[in-house]
Amino acid sequence: MKHIDSAPSTPGKFKMEKSPYNNRLRLQSSIAKLTFWSFVFLGLIFVFFFRSSSSPSSLSSPVSSDLSRRSLRTSSYDGPNFEKRVRASSKIRSRNGISVLVTGAAGFVGTHVSAALKRRGDGVLGLDSFNNYYDPSLKKARQALLENSGVYIVEGDINDVALLRKLFDIVPFSHVMHLAAQAGVRYAMENPSSYVHSNIAGLVNLLEVCKSANPQPAIVWASSSSVYGLNTKVPFSERDRTDQPASLYAATKKAGEEIAHTYNHIYGLSLTGLRFFTVYGPWGRPDMAYFFFTKDILKGKSIPIFEAANHGTVARDFTYIDDIVKGCLGALDTAEKSTGSGGKKKGPAQLRVYNLGNTSPVPVSDLVSILERLLKVKAKRMIMKLPRNGDVQFTHANISLAQRELGYKPTTDLQTGLKKFVRWYLSYYVDGKKSSQ
Numbered sequence: 206m207k208h209i210d211s212a213p214s215t216p217g218k219f220k221m222e223k224s225p226y227n228n229r230l231r232l233q234s235s236i237a238k239l240t241f242w243s244f245v246f247l248g249l250i251f252v253f254f255f256r257s258s259s260s261p262s263s264l265s266s267p268v269s270s271d272l273s274r275r276s277l278r279t280s281s282y283d284g285p286n287f288e289k290r291v292r293a294s295s296k297i298r299s300r301n302g303i304s305v306l307v308t309g310a311a312g313f314v315g316t317h318v319s320a321a322l323k324r325r326g327d328g329v330l331g332l333d334s335f336n337n338y339y340d341p342s343l344k345k346a347r348q349a350l351l352e353n354s355g356v357y358i359v360e361g362d363i364n365d366v367a368l369l370r371k372l373f374d375i376v377p378f379s380h381v382m383h384l385a386a387q388a389g390v391r392y393a394m395e396n397p398s399s400y401v402h403s404n405i406a407g408l409v410n411l412l413e414v415c416k417s418a419n420p421q422p423a424i425v426w427a428s429s430s431s432v433y434g435l436n437t438k439v440p441f442s443e444r445d446r447t448d449q450p451a452s453l454y455a456a457t458k459k460a461g462e463e464i465a466h467t468y469n470h471i472y473g474l475s476l477t478g479l480r481f482f483t484v485y486g487p488w489g490r491p492d493m494a495y496f497f498f499t500k501d502i503l504k505g506k507s508i509p510i511f512e513a514a515n516h517g518t519v520a521r522d523f524t525y526i527d528d529i530v531k532g533c534l535g536a537l538d539t540a541e542k543s544t545g546s547g548g549k550k551k552g553p554a555q556l557r558v559y560n561l562g563n564t565s566p567v568p569v570s571d572l573v574s575i576l577e578r579l580l581k582v583k584a585k586r587m588i589m590k591l592p593r594n595g596d597v598q599f600t601h602a603n604i605s606l607a608q609r610e611l612g613y614k615p616t617t618d619l620q621t622g623l624k625k626f627v628r629w630y631l632s633y634y635v636d637g638k639k640s641s642q
């Protein structure tokens with residue numbers, strides 16, 4: 206009855222006889238315990254990471270889940286001060302005014318449209334990611350300009366669903382002017398995923414939030430002349446085929462038009478796509494030809510001028526920013542209300558697409574001649590064969606639909622528009638001593 210004899214004198218404690226065999230037993234049991242607890246600990250770490258990477262906020266995409274977590278952690282989006290700024294900026298100050306969320310507000314078109322809306326008394330809130338596709342300091346300068354006129358730009362990505370929802374919780378926007386996008390035709394060969402991220406995923410995220418908002422806003426958004434791709438029928442009419450994109454950029458804009466159709470059809474969102482034709486002007490985009498030609502002519506660098514096969518002319522329907530702004534405002538003002546609520550369609554809703562061009566294409570070599578005259582510097586021209594990088598030979602807009610339905614009537618020719626651009630360029634970069642890189 207050894208086991209009874211060796212019963213512990215104190216309950217809970219077990220007295221062991223000291224023997225080499227018992228020592229070994231004790232060692233083995235300690236190793237077993239250590240192994241067991243190590244497994245438990247590793248298991249807990251694994252469960253923690255697994256749960257956090259499959260949280261509900263990651264339903265859309267890994268990028269958006271990451272953005273959502275970042276946004277929720279970002280204290281600047283929280284608190285009464287943030288909400289106060291959002292409300293103040295979105296406050297309507299005129300009779301029959303509208304409240305507009307402008308995405309891409311620190312971009313070229315976004316800045317001009319936001320300023321114009323604010324001037325006429327509409328409520329305007331900006332949203333911009335301030336990415337570094339081109340010099341972010343130019344975007345910051347545009348932001349400062351808008352800040353002075355009372356437009357607040359929230360720094361955030363359109364893929365950040367949590368942030369978008371929060372903005373709609375604070376303000377029941379009647380309209381969204383969606384201009385945030387990855388622009389540029391040729392850059393699509395360098396960084397294709399950025400086009401998918403902004404022009405497809407970003408658009409879908411925005412529409413998802415808009416479809417669930419109460420009330421649903423009416424949405425006007427930037428498509429592109431590039432959707433006409435290899436279309437040869439001129440001038441380009443909205444009824445022409447758009448199934449031959451020549452660049453991934455064009456393909457993502459075309460995809461956007463189809464996505465718009467879906468959200469209009471299923472959820473009753475009022476959607477208007479604007480096909481912009483090579484927009485230029487003060488505060489423009491440094492990646493565009495007229496802009497970097499100006500910079501390089503002034504620096505005495507040679508500029509590559511593309512020409513098509515057999516010395517064919519490459520031309521664009523360059524459209525001045527003020528005309529584009531009028532077209533955007535016309536589209537917002539004629540946009541009907543979305544018909545859905547609670548994420549459900551209640552009736553048919555408006556679905557529109559318009560060309561916003563100038564209807565007078567100009568050869569790129571003529572653009573260079575105008576710049577030479579305005580800058581009083583001779584350009585070092587380097588004529589090159591149009592590379593296979595997404596560029597098309599020409600664009601030419603038929604604008605009769607926009608004229609009829611939006612009251613759109615461009616009034617600025619390229620000579621006049623470039624004069625205003627050059628004046629701005631010189632005051633910003635030369636007199637203002639800003640680096641043009």
Ligand SMILES: O=C(O)[C@H]1O[C@H](OP(=O)(O)OP(=O)(O)OC[C@H]2O[C@@H](n3ccc(=O)[nH]c3=O)[C@H](O)[C@@H]2O)[C@H](O)[C@@H](O)[C@H]1O
Pocket residue numbers: 388389390428429430431481482483484492493494495509510511519520521569596597
């Ligand atoms: O309407 C649009 O939907 C698009 O317009 C704009 O694209 P594009 O019309 O291609 O403008 P942009 O690059 O300024 O080239 C202008 C001309 O210069 C030629 N070009 C260009 C570069 C060069 O080195 N040499 C040259 O001859 C070139 O062949 C072209 O003929 C926007 O960037 C785009 O985001 C989108 O909005």
